[in-house]
Amino acid sequence: MKQEAPRYRRIILKISGEVFCLPSGLGLAREPLMRIAGEIADVAQMGVQVGVVVGGGNFLRGANFAQELGIDRSTADYMGMLATVLNALALQEALHELGRPTRVQSALPVPRVCESFDRHRCLRHLERGRVVVLAAGTGNPHVTTDSGASIRAIELKADALLKGTKVDGVYDDDPARNPAARLLGRVTYEQVVNQRLRVMDIGAAEMCEQFGLPVIVFNLFKPGTLRRVVLGEPVGTHMGAV
Numbered sequence: 001m002k003q004e005a006p007r008y009r010r011i012i013l014k015i016s017g018e019v020f021c022l023p024s025g026l027g028l029a030r031e032p033l034m035r036i037a038g039e040i041a042d043v044a045q046m047g048v049q050v051g052v053v054v055g056g057g058n059f060l061r062g063a064n065f066a067q068e069l070g071i072d073r074s075t076a077d078y079m080g081m082l083a084t085v086l087n088a089l090a091l092q093e094a095l096h097e098l099g100r101p102t103r104v105q106s107a108l109p110v111p112r113v114c115e116s117f118d119r120h121r122c123l124r125h126l127e128r129g130r131v132v133v134l135a136a137g138t139g140n141p142h143v144t145t146d147s148g149a150s151i152r153a154i155e156l157k158a159d160a161l162l163k164g165t166k167v168d169g170v171y172d173d174d175p176a177r178n179p180a181a182r183l184l185g186r187v188t189y190e191q192v193v194n195q196r197l198r199v200m201d202i203g204a205a206e207m208c209e210q211f212g213l214p215v216i217v218f219n220l221f222k223p224g225t226l227r228r229v230v231l232g233e234p235v236g237t238h239m240g241a242v
């Protein structure tokens, strides 16, 4: 059987930490972890080079955590970055279990457990068909892993940044509160920035605009959707210049 040709040669996939836990839960659970690893392994198997930027919100988000605990925001952000390392290590194990060679590279050095981010080394892994899980976002506080994802996508010359979420894409209103909310097939960078559409952090969206990086928001929970996005099917919401 002829294999369909992927549209992208290299992608950065951004996934929030909450995709790894059971609904309403915290931390990590095996079922979602293995399911998401399966989706990633599937597109890597198609020959697409895959870098995955993982969030840490299933453990903590710096801004909330600093407030709840009354601790310094920068410290809370470093804790959040370390949480992404936990997710990255779990995802690496899951991908290895599925037979997909994987490396973790962290923006905060944790040399006993993973490599530190090194652009050239990362590119070499990708070219050799290894999935690279990129942990600790940018390595700096006061931003989130959305910024890490856009920076990595640009510096690694990815063809697109794919943002896997729990919903089908970007809506013109909150679908949880307004059942008439419409899914938008396309949005411009300007719309996202000016109308504060909830696609990604504004700073990250601005960077995508500056470098003309296409972003596709899609439902990671619908099996096979990542594959469909990679094949160039019109699913989810595409963010671009027009």
Ligand code: UDP
Residues within 6 Å of the ligand: 015, 016, 017, 018, 054, 055, 056, 057, 058, 060, 061, 062, 063, 076, 077, 078, 079, 080, 081, 083, 084, 136, 137, 138, 139, 140, 141, 142, 143, 144, 145, 146, 147, 148
């Ligand atoms: N974080 C940070 N700098 C970064 C990336 C992440 O300070 O470059 C911290 C920040 O506190 C953030 C937390 O790590 O809230 C977890 O990341 P994020 O909120 O992006 O996780 P997600 O919501 O995607 O699971």
